[in-house]
Amino acid sequence: MALTTPAASGEDARKIIVASLHRRDRDVRGVILASLLLAATVATLVVLVTLLAQVVGESAPYLADRGTEFLTTPIGSDPDKIGIWSGLYGSIGIGIIVLIVAIPMGIAAAIYLEEYADQTRRSTQFILVNIRNLAGVPAVIYGVLGFIIFVKWLAPLTSGDTVIAAGLTMSVLVVPIVVITSIEAIRAVPQGLRDGGYGVGASRWEVVRDHVLPYAAPGILTGTVLSLARALGEAAPLIIVGAITGFLPETTLTEKFTAVPILIYRWSGQPQPPGSEFSFTAAAAGAGIVLLVLVLFFNASAIYLRNRFEKVRVGQ
Amino acid sequence: MTDKFDSRVIVDSGTSISDDGMKEQIRVNSSQIDTTPVFDLDDVSVFYGDFRAVRDVSLPIQSREITAFIGPSGCGKTTVLRCLNRMNDFIATARVEGVIRYRGADMYDSRVNSTEVRRRIGMVFQKPNPFPKSIFDNVAYGPRLMGMKKKAELEEVVERSLRGAALWDEVKDRLKESGLGLSGGQQQRLCIARAVAVEPDVILMDEPCSALDPIATARIEELMQEIKDRYTIVIVTHNMQQAARVSDRTAFFTTEVNDASDRRTGVLVEFNPTEKIFSNPDDERTEQYVTGRFG
Amino acid sequence: MPDLRPSFHSDLDDIRSSIARMGATVVELIPRVTDILLEQDLEGADYVLRADDEIDARCLDIEERSLSLLALQAPVAGDLREVASAFKLASEMERSADLCGNICKAARRIYGHDLDPKLRGIIAKLAAQAAKEYKEAVEAYVERDSARAAALPDIDDFLDDLHRQFVQQILESHAAGTIDLQVAVQLALVARFYERLGDHAVGLGHKVCYIATGWMPESDALERYRKRQDAGADNA
Numbered sequence: 001m002a003l004t005t006p007a008a009s010g011e012d013a014r015k016i017i018v019a020s021l022h023r024r025d026r027d028v029r030g031v032i033l034a035s036l037l038l039a040a041t042v043a044t045l046v047v048l049v050t051l052l053a054q055v056v057g058e059s060a061p062y063l064a065d066r067g068t069e070f071l072t073t074p075i076g077s078d079p080d081k082i083g084i085w086s087g088l089y090g091s092i093g094i095g096i097i098v099l100i101v102a103i104p105m106g107i108a109a110a111i112y113l114e115e116y117a118d119q120t121r122r123s124t125q126f127i128l129v130n131i132r133n134l135a136g137v138p139a140v141i142y143g144v145l146g147f148i149i150f151v152k153w154l155a156p157l158t159s160g161d162t163v164i165a166a167g168l169t170m171s172v173l174v175v176p177i178v179v180i181t182s183i184e185a186i187r188a189v190p191q192g193l194r195d196g197g198y199g200v201g202a203s204r205w206e207v208v209r210d211h212v213l214p215y216a217a218p219g220i221l222t223g224t225v226l227s228l229a230r231a232l233g234e235a236a237p238l239i240i241v242g243a244i245t246g247f248l249p250e251t252t253l254t255e256k257f258t259a260v261p262i263l264i265y266r267w268s269g270q271p272q273p274p275g276s277e278f279s280f281t282a283a284a285a286g287a288g289i290v291l292l293v294l295v296l297f298f299n300a301s302a303i304y305l306r307n308r309f310e311k312v313r314v315g316q
Numbered sequence: 317m318t319d320k321f322d323s324r325v326i327v328d329s330g331t332s333i334s335d336d337g338m339k340e341q342i343r344v345n346s347s348q349i350d351t352t353p354v355f356d357l358d359d360v361s362v363f364y365g366d367f368r369a370v371r372d373v374s375l376p377i378q379s380r381e382i383t384a385f386i387g388p389s390g391c392g393k394t395t396v397l398r399c400l401n402r403m404n405d406f407i408a409t410a411r412v413e414g415v416i417r418y419r420g421a422d423m424y425d426s427r428v429n430s431t432e433v434r435r436r437i438g439m440v441f442q443k444p445n446p447f448p449k450s451i452f453d454n455v456a457y458g459p460r461l462m463g464m465k466k467k468a469e470l471e472e473v474v475e476r477s478l479r480g481a482a483l484w485d486e487v488k489d490r491l492k493e494s495g496l497g498l499s500g501g502q503q504q505r506l507c508i509a510r511a512v513a514v515e516p517d518v519i520l521m522d523e524p525c526s527a528l529d530p531i532a533t534a535r536i537e538e539l540m541q542e543i544k545d546r547y548t549i550v551i552v553t554h555n556m557q558q559a560a561r562v563s564d565r566t567a568f569f570t571t572e573v574n575d576a577s578d579r580r581t582g583v584l585v586e587f588n589p590t591e592k593i594f595s596n597p598d599d600e601r602t603e604q605y606v607t608g609r610f611g
Numbered sequence: 612m613p614d615l616r617p618s619f620h621s622d623l624d625d626i627r628s629s630i631a632r633m634g635a636t637v638v639e640l641i642p643r644v645t646d647i648l649l650e651q652d653l654e655g656a657d658y659v660l661r662a663d664d665e666i667d668a669r670c671l672d673i674e675e676r677s678l679s680l681l682a683l684q685a686p687v688a689g690d691l692r693e694v695a696s697a698f699k700l701a702s703e704m705e706r707s708a709d710l711c712g713n714i715c716k717a718a719r720r721i722y723g724h725d726l727d728p729k730l731r732g733i734i735a736k737l738a739a740q741a742a743k744e745y746k747e748a749v750e751a752y753v754e755r756d757s758a759r760a761a762a763l764p765d766i767d768d769f770l771d772d773l774h775r776q777f778v779q780q781i782l783e784s785h786a787a788g789t790i791d792l793q794v795a796v797q798l799a800l801v802a803r804f805y806e807r808l809g810d811h812a813v814g815l816g817h818k819v820c821y822i823a824t825g826w827m828p829e830s831d832a833l834e835r836y837r838k839r840q841d842a843g844a845d846n847a
Contacts, residue, residue, distance in 0.1 A: 120409055121408075192445035193445060193448075195403070195439070195441050196441070196445040196447060196507065197457075198406070198434055199403075199434070199441065200434075200458040200461075201431060201434040201438065201458060201461070201516075202431070202434075312449075312494075314448070557685060593688075594688060595688060595691060596824075602688075606688050607687060608615040608619070609616075609620070610614075
């Protein structure tokens, strides 16, 4: 009912208006929608919390018992005595290679595509579409790619199935993600900022260096973190590239390698040997916790850095 | 600018207008009565792809004057303005036909370095766009790009520019604070100070007051009058009264509907001293627009 | 063409109508006061002189409305010329009405003295010509016709001729003794009043040209002055 001017005046009008203002319609559909949204949120949280509780529950006694030894002992056959050192070495190595190779390459490609390339030409659009498609390619395929190119063809460079080859493979997998998130971050830079730079006679590169990149930094950092998390968490491509799941005597860059996800994969199925206090499953859970902490650490630092940049952006 | 800057050239080897030579020319010109136009547009049309956005623009822009472009929306006044410092280069499909001369030199010659163009022809935009840096760094940005490094020099340039933009007294105690913390009118004056810091020849203004309140607008209009003896100013405004208040000459553009494509093309109708445009214009279309008999 | 400021232009049109109506009032007044003069109608003279207050009030009203339009609407170009002219036109028409009042005062002063037929004839012609000229000017204003307005000075020449004839006749009549000195002087003044009315009509015409084209006769004078200055400066 529309609010019409009351025919009465003075006190009567006031009463009518008060009554109509205080009326509360039952917004049934609104309430149902709100409840459904709440339910979905709760369900998601419940699932996550359950998973987390599972893993933590499984690993807590184990880690409590093993302590930091878990991090520094190489793999073996007795759950009571194994450690993830070999896997940690491999994962960290992969992470560093991704940081050095994929991140700069991806950011540079994004800068070129958004700031320098001619957006109206079909070739540019073609490249963008293809990069988006690459981001969706299953990781296993990258494993095959990595195996053929980095392990076989470039063996002189990488010494075969090593951390270097694995790192390069994961770099290739991750580059499309870096490019896409960096492109989005660069697109979010307001045109006014660029105009201001051009308006005082800055060249295109000066505008990119002094204005676009600093403004896009938070978004680019987010992309970096996402890609690192992806690189550290993938198992399938590493298996194809040749990660060892069994015993690994030493850890170097130019010899056989392994990574934490591989270890988790390996240990999850293994039966508990007789006479050992803990199961391989517990060890796997422990490794999972370590990986989680690693990724969370990266996330936290990226969020911290992003907040620092964003403060400058809005002028504090 | 001091002698420490690199002398760069607008057009390499072919036409030798060195940086110092340019300044010399400007000094010489200012000491006499400056009758050579700063810009000379000759039969200029601007296309976006196949679509002709503005056609047949021919007009001179005189030195040390304020020239206003007025007209209904879509008439091409901003398009023409942006051609004057080659900002339209950033639109991939934009194309200019005809000749635009800057102090005699063809601005769209293939040897022209557009960054050099924009060093001499600065721009202030509709929405104030200070950099997310300190006030000091905002103003110092241009001079730093040109190679100025010494703190004392930069401080001098920053103070001079902020004074020139009538902002110094308000911000002199908080130069390290972010430029984004200023009010809208202050931000726009900061943008003007930033443009002025590189000592351009021309300042282009694209509706500089349309995002500001009346008091801030009045201050900027006052500022324009103060600085016009040092810079040539071209301003696009949709506020006719503003054009009447501040400009020496006014160009009136209007739109024509292209029957074939049903799209509007802008065209220059009249270019005259402002006083004439608003008291007794030559063209009937101008009369109708300024009296509001036609929007 | 859609008018973006219809209420402003409507107000401007109202001012134009008010000026036209004042002009029409003057055009009606001229034969009226002529009759009062020739018939020596004291009551009529009284009435006209009192009604002058109303005309003054109308003139003031036009000026106030024009000022308001200037302050609030910021007219430009043709609209500005119209509003700027409104002040002068209202004031000139008020003066024209005053002149008609003065003719009534002269009628009072010569009360009791007869006028010979020759004099009466010329007065009637003078009045008719003045009224015709004024009417032409008002119509040119209403039609915004600067061509018609440009013809007014020539029409005024005829009025000036009649004025000279009238003065000549006054002298002859006085010499012949049909009127005494006092009456002759009053009639000479009356002659002047009619001639001034013609001048006002010409002034109206000038404003019509100004509104249409932005040109004023004063511009010619300014040109001549400037040319003399330059020539003088060159010779110095």
